[in-house]
Amino acid sequence: MTTTSEYKKRILVIDDNPNIHEDFRMILSNDTEAYHVIDQLAAEYFNKDTLYPIEKVPHSYLLDFATQGMEGVEKVKTALEENRPYMLAFVDMRIPPGMNGLETIKRIIHIDPWIQIVLCTAYSDYSFREIRQEIGTTSNLLILKKPFDTCEIEQLVSTLTEKWILSKKSELKEEELNGLIQQRTQKLTQINQTLQLEIAERKRAEKSIKILTQENIRIQEKERQRIACDLHDSVAQDLAALLLKQEFMLNKLKSESPEFMEADVKKSIQIIRATIKNVRNISYNLRPPSLNEFGIVHAMSQHCESFFQDDNINVSFISSDMDHRRFDYTTEINLYRIFQEALTNIKNHAMPKNVVIQFSATPEKSTLSIKDDGAGFNKEKRLQDAIQERRMGLKGIEERVNLINGKFVIHSNPAQGTEIIVSIPNTGYFQNTGIH
Ligand SMILES: Nc1ncnc2c1ncn2[C@@H]1O[C@H](COP(=O)(O)OP(=O)(O)OP(=O)(O)O)[C@@H](O)[C@H]1O
């Protein structure tokens, strides 16, 4: 943007009479003689008529001249295009043979609405009202009656160039203000957009917290159901059998001698032992004690052994270089639950011949792979159906993996078995020194 101080005070005089041009030079310059010499030298040197070139005069006005209306209009146009506009134009009313002063002014105003214009006219030319009618209402036009004196011209030039500068300044100020308003509006729009994004993000987070809470509750409920089921199927059944046995023994006591009861007592003892074992299993599964004591690798290998002991499945557990490694409790319990769920799924759905479990580590991550050669399943379809059927095993695995910042992949195809791979960063991991 050009500032007002960068604009030179350019003045254009449009008059067919060269003597008038000379008068303007004399009035607005302190050293006309010197300019004549320069003009003549320039004319000789460039071999052309440079009688009225643009010249810088000591008053810091730059004077330019035209002898015809059209020439003046062209000069205004070019000056504006080159960003060196005229601040003021003196236009004579009579500039034959071309268009007259009024027509010239009309065109100039059309091209440059900022330019200040002084129309120089003899008293008899047009009335003020006629001039106004021709040009229209403008605050940039002044009418100067001939003959005029030096002082009048000097004052007009000084006042009107100053007026031009002031109007330009206020225009620049307005542009600056508009720019500022635009900047602020842009900033506000940006802030608004960021806020909208934050609100959307918060809403999403609130929604997923809600879903997670619901799922958490469902998992807890499922866990309770499983405990209730285990208690009912094992402990309660065993106790009911024990009760029957005791009642039977009581009846026998009344009718038969105690020697005949030995077998029944032995049976009762067996049932009691089985019940104790079942209760231990249930509580072990609720919180496997070996996990705390001996770590994840040991707990997994133990679970593996006992879990498949009655099945005709070939199970291998390979933990290369992992035996002495420990993770924090949250990581270990979640990994253990993932492992339990994967084995339960194999037992319930896969019917495999072989199961291979591998637990290994690189410096960055530890990876658990559980692979069976059983039934397999169509991943896309089955996982979608499983959500509708409210099956929570694999979903629970996914959530637990997220909880410990891990990654989870399932490879499965019908009749081709299934592999579940869980990898976790080694951040919550430490070497077992035997102190823990
Ligand atoms: N190892 C596997 N072999 C074959 N099919 C499997 C295996 N693991 C999972 N599936 C299939 O994926 C489905 C979803 O498993 P998921 O553990 O989520 O549910 P579920 O075991 O059926 O029920 P829940 O775990 O809630 O008691 C299963 O119903 C089963 O069809």
Ligand SMILES: [Mg+2]
């Ligand atoms: Mg399951």
